[in-house]
Amino acid sequence: MSVATVQATAFEADFERFERGAGASAPDWLHAFRRDAMEKFRAQGIPGPKHEDWLYTRTAPLARNLLPFAPRAAQIPGSLAAHRFALGLEAGPRLVFLNGRFEPSLSNGEGLPEGVTLVHGAAMRGEEEHAHLRAELGQVVDIARHPFAALNSAFLYDGFVLHVPPGVVVEQPVQTLFLHTPVGEAVSVHPRLLLVAGANSQVTFIEHYGIDCIGALAGAPCFTNAVTEYVLEAGANVRTIRIQREGTNTFHVGMTAAKQARDSRLDHISLSLGGAIDRNEIHVSLDEPGAECNLHGLYVLGHEEHVDNHTVIRHQVPHCKSTQLFKGVLGGKSNGAFTGRVVVAQDAQKTIAEQANHNLLLSDHAVTETRPQLEIYADDVQCAHGATIGRLDEEALYYLRSRGVGPRSARNLLVHAFASEITEAAGDQQLIDGLEMLIASRLEGRANVPEEA
Amino acid sequence: MSNDTNSLLSVRGVHAAAGGKPILKGLDLEVKPGEVHAIMGPNGSGKSTLARVLTGHESAEVTAGEVLYKGQDLFELAPEERAREGMFLAFQYPVEIPGIANSTLLREGLNAIRDHRGESELDAIDFLQIARAKADILEMDHAMLSRAVNYGFSGGEKKRNEVLQMLVLEPTLAILDETDSGLDIDALKIVAKGVNALRAENRSFIVITHYQRLLDYIVPDVVHVLADGRIAKSGDKDLALELEAKGYAWLEEGANA
Numbered sequence: 001m002s003v004a005t006v007q008a009t010a011f012e013a014d015f016e017r018f019e020r021g022a023g024a025s026a027p028d029w030l031h032a033f034r035r036d037a038m039e040k041f042r043a044q045g046i047p048g049p050k051h052e053d054w055l056y057t058r059t060a061p062l063a064r065n066l067l068p069f070a071p072r073a074a075q076i077p078g079s080l081a082a083h084r085f086a087l088g089l090e091a092g093p094r095l096v097f098l099n100g101r102f103e104p105s106l107s108n109g110e111g112l113p114e115g116v117t118l119v120h121g122a123a124m125r126g127e128e129e130h131a132h133l134r135a136e137l138g139q140v141v142d143i144a145r146h147p148f149a150a151l152n153s154a155f156l157y158d159g160f161v162l163h164v165p166p167g168v169v170v171e172q173p174v175q176t177l178f179l180h181t182p183v184g185e186a187v188s189v190h191p192r193l194l195l196v197a198g199a200n201s202q203v204t205f206i207e208h209y210g211i212d213c214i215g216a217l218a219g220a221p222c223f224t225n226a227v228t229e230y231v232l233e234a235g236a237n238v239r240t241i242r243i244q245r246e247g248t249n250t251f252h253v254g255m256t257a258a259k260q261a262r263d264s265r266l267d268h269i270s271l272s273l274g275g276a277i278d279r280n281e282i283h284v285s286l287d288e289p290g291a292e293c294n295l296h297g298l299y300v301l302g303h304e305e306h307v308d309n310h311t312v313i314r315h316q317v318p319h320c321k322s323t324q325l326f327k328g329v330l331g332g333k334s335n336g337a338f339t340g341r342v343v344v345a346q347d348a349q350k351t352i353a354e355q356a357n358h359n360l361l362l363s364d365h366a367v368t369e370t371r372p373q374l375e376i377y378a379d380d381v382q383c384a385h386g387a388t389i390g391r392l393d394e395e396a397l398y399y400l401r402s403r404g405v406g407p408r409s410a411r412n413l414l415v416h417a418f419a420s421e422i423t424e425a426a427g428d429q430q431l432i433d434g435l436e437m438l439i440a441s442r443l444e445g446r447a448n449v450p451e452e453a
Numbered sequence: 454m455s456n457d458t459n460s461l462l463s464v465r466g467v468h469a470a471a472g473g474k475p476i477l478k479g480l481d482l483e484v485k486p487g488e489v490h491a492i493m494g495p496n497g498s499g500k501s502t503l504a505r506v507l508t509g510h511e512s513a514e515v516t517a518g519e520v521l522y523k524g525q526d527l528f529e530l531a532p533e534e535r536a537r538e539g540m541f542l543a544f545q546y547p548v549e550i551p552g553i554a555n556s557t558l559l560r561e562g563l564n565a566i567r568d569h570r571g572e573s574e575l576d577a578i579d580f581l582q583i584a585r586a587k588a589d590i591l592e593m594d595h596a597m598l599s600r601a602v603n604y605g606f607s608g609g610e611k612k613r614n615e616v617l618q619m620l621v622l623e624p625t626l627a628i629l630d631e632t633d634s635g636l637d638i639d640a641l642k643i644v645a646k647g648v649n650a651l652r653a654e655n656r657s658f659i660v661i662t663h664y665q666r667l668l669d670y671i672v673p674d675v676v677h678v679l680a681d682g683r684i685a686k687s688g689d690k691d692l693a694l695e696l697e698a699k700g701y702a703w704l705e706e707g708a709n710a
């Protein structure tokens with residue numbers, strides 16, 4: 001019997017418990033939605049080692065750590081109130097989820113312009129007036145082909161849906177934090193997010209997966225299985241930053257799926273700052289001419305950490321552009337993989353698709369793997385890909401040290417220099433500084449412990 | 454050879470190899486506080502190797518001899534410790550470092566040096582004030598401070614940037630390795646102005662150069678000729694003029710005889 005079958009079976013019981021327990025009070029549509037998703041998960045099981053899309057990630061440890069999903073009110077540690085929120089952005093709209101549950105006392109809905117609607121928590125599960133969610137959720141991600149996304153849908157409990165109406169510019173970044181706090185046992189969570197950016201709207205969205213500020217969970221495994229869907233209507237301009245820093249012992253599967261209409265633009269940064277296994281999957285469908293997406297990724301790993309970046313960009317029509325720049329900084333015995341698939345449909349002439357993966361190895365035992373997959377069915381296209389693996393420039397290190405800079409600082413300066421191409425893609429100086437700070441704390445070995453206020 | 458305890462730097466019988474090949478073969482040099490020493494010599498004679506030995510570059514492998522700097526064993530010190538003790542090298546080939554601003558490097562370096570001396574760290578504003586004033590001496594645009602270290606700089610800009618770093622870090626022993634090479638006469642005068650602005654009783658210079666020309670502007674106390682891995686001849690500034698006129702061939706013949 002394969003691992004997949006065993007785990008799928010084990011999940012049946014957990015699912016039934018959830019449906020009768022924490023997930024019981026839900027409208028009929030949501031129960032049906034979950035059952036349908038569970039059916040699809042069952043049909044696929046957990047992908048095995050031979051699965052084409054999972055070559056670089058052994059799913060066995062993931063499967064072993066598919067912990068029970070038990071959302072409940074968490075005791076909020078006193079120190080959390082003093083926690084400096086992600087990227088040092090104290091102000092602006094902020095949604096905080098503790099152990100997969102919306103936490104109103106730490107959240108702040110202020111700063112959203114008129115017309116922007118935000119549905120989360122119990123409202124997402126209960127009220128009839130939000131029945132439209134049934135049609136909206138799952139319109140981008142294909143759960144029949146993505147077992148973890150199916151699992152996420154089966155356990156749909158909390159998260160949020162953000163609608164930005166046409167023409168509205170949301171000035172302040174909207175940020176969400178998903179934190180785990182000690183509840184006495186390890187947990188799994190299945191956050192679900194949907195952002196609908198109306199025609200010509202503009203919004204910056206930050207998705208931050210962290211760990212509690214006292215680091216008490218370090219040592220206990222947790223499993224996050226998140227799905228985020230983006231719908232960009234014509235001319236929408238969306239900037240998204242996804243930060244994963246749950247810690248060395250954690251398992252994270254993140255699915256970001258976007259679809260883009262005419263002339264829309266998506267600028268995405270993903271920052272992976274450590275985890276036992278971190279699967280970072282990004283799917284973008286460029287559905288109408290003029291759509292552009294720019295994906296940036298940075299992963300900074302040590303120990304035996306593993307990150308598997310997996311992107312799929314579909315150029316469905318002519319005159320779309322995609323760029324991808326993923327950079328890895330790999331120390332210890334870590335492993336960083338990047339698979340970038342670009343599919344250019346037969347009619348998608350004048351496509352521009354670029355992809356690059358550059359890796360900096362800080363140790364002899366770190367491993368990096370790059371797999372570009374270009375499937376080009378059109379003939380008038382501009383596609384390029386490149387990959388490099390390098391080490392710290394010894395001459396640059398010596399030069400810095402000859403100016404009095406210690407070897408550790410010199411190394412960190414060079415790593416920051418390597419990473420700066422990614423952080424600068426955040427555009428706004430405050431965001432850039434925030435990202436730099438997170439990288440610095442990772443390099444200082446404090447990845448699990450967010451800075452105290 | 455003198456074993457003057459007043460020396461800032463005593464190089465005694467140093468042998469060093471580069472890439473497995475012996476380059477320095479028993480080199481002696483005494484530099485006292487406040488002195489300016491010029492070192493001349495043919496290409497490949499080991500001038501840069503000497504600079505690398507002094508600043509701790511791992512490609513220069515010391516096989517014999519000793520160096521005392523401020524009375525302590527130089528080879529016990531890591532490159533950054535030498536810098537914090539006041540040693541500075543203006544590189545013959547400055548390294549390009551994309552992604553690190555000049556000001557970041559300088560501030561990190563200066564604060565590390567200040568910290569070593571027990572002085573407080575400079576904040577960004579105080580630091581920038583100092584750095585800008587030094588840039589003014591060298592007639593450099595302040596924008597140079599925010600550009601990446603030497604990245605995409607012209608040859609002349611790189612050399613000037615080395616001198617800027619020297620002015621900010623205010624070393625006790627500055628080694629300039631062919632800082633004049635490739636500079637036009639105006640740039641050369643500016644570089645000399647930077648060096649002369651630093652000259653002081655307690656500060657010494659080793660000026661490695663190929664051309665006598667620089668020594669019209671930075672007047673040395675002693676001129677040495679490096680040939681066949683040793684100081685083949687030392688003299689006053691007139692030696693530089695003699696070398697310019699006669700070339701190095703006569704020295705090498707002498708050494709080989």
Ligand SMILES: Nc1ncnc2c1ncn2[C@@H]1O[C@H](COP(=O)(O)OP(=O)(O)O)[C@@H](O)[C@H]1O
Nearest residue numbers: 471472476495496497498499500501502503512
């Ligand atoms: N890293 C190295 N590996 C091999 N040979 C080297 C290395 N560095 C210098 N050399 C050799 O050492 C000799 C002296 O070089 P250098 O000190 O740079 O001379 P100079 O500065 O006087 O022109 C040259 O023959 C050069 O080719």
Ligand SMILES: [Mg+2]
Nearest residue numbers: 500501545631
């Ligand atoms: Mg040289």
